[in-house]
Amino acid sequence: MAWIYLLIGSLFEIGWAIGLKMSDGFSKPLITSITVVLILLSFYCFTKALKEIDIGTGYAIFTGIGAAGTAIVGMTFLGDSANLGKVFFIALLITGIIGLKLSASKGILQEEENKGTSSEQESEEVMTPQEVEIG
Amino acid sequence: MAWVFLVLAGIGEMTGMLFLKLSDGFSKVKPTIGAITAACFSFYFLSLSLIHLPVGTAYGIWTGIGSAGTVLIGMLFFKESAHLKRVFFIGCIVAGVVGLKFVS
Numbered sequence: 001m002a003w004i005y006l007l008i009g010s011l012f013e014i015g016w017a018i019g020l021k022m023s024d025g026f027s028k029p030l031i032t033s034i035t036v037v038l039i040l041l042s043f044y045c046f047t048k049a050l051k052e053i054d055i056g057t058g059y060a061i062f063t064g065i066g067a068a069g070t071a072i073v074g075m076t077f078l079g080d081s082a083n084l085g086k087v088f089f090i091a092l093l094i095t096g097i098i099g100l101k102l103s104a105s106k107g108i109l110q111e112e113e114n115k116g117t118s119s120e121q122e123s124e125e126v127m128t129p130q131e132v133e134i135g
Numbered sequence: 136m137a138w139v140f141l142v143l144a145g146i147g148e149m150t151g152m153l154f155l156k157l158s159d160g161f162s163k164v165k166p167t168i169g170a171i172t173a174a175c176f177s178f179y180f181l182s183l184s185l186i187h188l189p190v191g192t193a194y195g196i197w198t199g200i201g202s203a204g205t206v207l208i209g210m211l212f213f214k215e216s217a218h219l220k221r222v223f224f225i226g227c228i229v230a231g232v233v234g235l236k237f238v239s
Contacts, residue, residue, distance in 0.1 A: 021190035025182050039178065047160050054216070055156045056202075056209035056225060063198040064228040070194060071235050080191065085238030089231045096227025103220050 002052035003101070009045030010065035012038050017070045018078070057104050061097050068093045137187035140180040145200025147177030152205045156213065195236030203229050 019035030026032045050058050068090045074080035151173035157166035177197075184193045206225050209215035 017190065017194055020178070020182055021185055023182070025186045026179075039174075043155070043174065044161075047155055047158065050156055051160045054209055055152055055213060056206035056215050057221070059152055059205040060202050060225045060228045063202050063232060067194060067198055067232040067235055071191060074191060080189075083238060086235060089234035089238065092227050092234065093231030096224045096229075096231055099227065100221065100224035103218075103224060 002049045005045045006049035006053060006058060006061060007065070009042045009049060010062050010069070012042035012045065013062065013066035014069035014073060016042060017066055018073060053104065057100055061100060064093045064097045068097075137184040137193075140184040141188070141193055141196050142200065144177045144180035144184060145197050145204070147173050147180065148197065148201035149204035149208060151177055152201065153208050153212065156209075192236045195233050199229055199233040199236075202232065 016035045016038035019031055019038060022028070023031045023035055046058070046062055049062075071080075071086055071090055075082040075086065151170050154166045154170035154173055157163065158170050159166075161167050161170075181193060181197055184197075202225070206215075206222075210217055
């Protein structure tokens with residue numbers, strides 16, 4: 001459930017990041033109000049998630065989804081330029097988010113380091129060095 | 136000046152995260168007040184910086200400072216794992232967030 005809260009909070013975050021830009025330094029009342037509501041919703045969900053998830057992990061995933069999402073929305077709807085570099089960093093973000101999620105889930109399962117469920121296999125492929133698992 | 140505002144916003148973010156974790160889901164009063172104060176501080180300065188900087192740039196730097204700082208706070212104050220795998224993936228996210236700035 002904590003991870004669901006984290007995901008929902010991240011989606012609200014994309015909304016307020018866009019709203020923040022459109023509010024021109026909080027000078028437009030309607031957009032500012034919507035932005036503030038989204039910020040509150042986003043942090044409510046995030047705090048719920050933090051009861052179970054490590055703060056470093058939770059925050060990285062929260063902002064990672066927010067950053068990737070904001071860039072995608074910017075390129076798709078707000079006329080921001082799209083280029084290979086952006087796509088690369090968005091891919092890097094998604095790699096980090098998925099990898100961190102999988103290794104965090106493993107942590108919850110009492111660090112069964114070398115058991116290798118199917119989800120762990122995936123994260124190992126991204127990660128590569130085998131000695132990390134052993135050491 | 137926009138960059139100074141941005142750094143202040145990043146520091147506010149780290150502080151806010153520390154209090155947010157301490158607030159235990161907004162159930163403890165003092166850390167909750169601390170978290171809200173730090174968040175207002177952070178958003179205010181982020182918003183000021185956004186007047187002069189593109190959203191991708193400002194957001195990238197802000198979260199770069201915030202997430203790297205928050206990971207350190209987690210390790211220092213809450214004894215969170217410094218396992219290589221965890222640091223690697225968090226590094227991917229921080230690099231991705233900040234990298235987006237340089238290509239925006």
